[in-house]
Amino acid sequence: MDAAIRTENLTKRFGHLTAVDRLSLVVPRGETYGLIGPNGSGKTTTMRLLCGILTPDSGEISVLGYRIPSFAVLRKIGYMPQENAIYPDLSVRENLYFFGRMQGLSHRKIQSRTDEVLRVVHLEGKRDALARDLSGGMQRRVSLAAAMIHRPELLFLDEPTAGVDPDLRVFFWAHFKRLTEEGTTILISTHYLEEASRCHRIGLMSRGRLVQEGPPQALEEATHAATLEEAFLTLVGKKEEE
Numbered sequence: 001m002d003a004a005i006r007t008e009n010l011t012k013r014f015g016h017l018t019a020v021d022r023l024s025l026v027v028p029r030g031e032t033y034g035l036i037g038p039n040g041s042g043k044t045t046t047m048r049l050l051c052g053i054l055t056p057d058s059g060e061i062s063v064l065g066y067r068i069p070s071f072a073v074l075r076k077i078g079y080m081p082q083e084n085a086i087y088p089d090l091s092v093r094e095n096l097y098f099f100g101r102m103q104g105l106s107h108r109k110i111q112s113r114t115d116e117v118l119r120v121v122h123l124e125g126k127r128d129a130l131a132r133d134l135s136g137g138m139q140r141r142v143s144l145a146a147a148m149i150h151r152p153e154l155l156f157l158d159e160p161t162a163g164v165d166p167d168l169r170v171f172f173w174a175h176f177k178r179l180t181e182e183g184t185t186i187l188i189s190t191h192y193l194e195e196a197s198r199c200h201r202i203g204l205m206s207r208g209r210l211v212q213e214g215p216p217q218a219l220e221e222a223t224h225a226a227t228l229e230e231a232f233l234t235l236v237g238k239k240e241e242e
Helices: 045-051 071-076 090-104 106-121 134-149 165-180 216-222 230-242
Strands: 002-012 017-028 031-038 057-061 077-080 156-157 185-189 201-206 209-214
Touching: 002 045, 002 165, 002 185, 017 185, 017 209, 031 045, 031 165, 045 057, 045 156, 045 185, 071 077, 077 134, 090 106, 090 134, 106 134, 106 165, 134 156, 165 216, 201 216, 201 230, 209 216, 209 230, 216 230
Parallel strands: 031 185, 031 201, 077 156, 156 185
Antiparallel strands: 002 017, 002 057, 201 209
């Protein structure tokens, strides 16, 4: 399997808390893989480990064929964290220019890709607005645009649609689908289970462990659940009883 992401027994502790517990995960290239689970289940920590922001206590990580940490992979990935990773005193356009230059893009490429990503996040008319003057939802959209400015091979999206209107969430997911059809791999975390059903596969996390994974429909069938939410509650409930 040509894997964009591969981990083996990945573990991360913070004091006495094991945030990620022997996680073994494989995400093929060109797939949208969703991490779902309650707050504190280890989704964000997992993403930060995969991006090289955090150092694991044990285990191995490979991203796009590079063993993490690796500087070589940084220009091939895009990361949108839960918190807004933009500069409030810069305009939308200036933020995107900054992140584009950080990824090694030329001035001309930044101009064309700024137009492209602003269309995706519906902020064409806000390019000269200061980030601090935007609503929380708009700031999230700028963060998403910044993560996509260099057309990465692999996108890490941590709750990208939090605070975004439902109709725009649908538009975002249509764009994510187009990206994977073009070969981009996406690892996404979400609290919206109706969104998770749009992923090729999902991984259910609880207490730092991968409880179950597979295509959404397969998980529903395996638990005889009518919805993905029912399947999730059933699988997490069984894990907590063990």
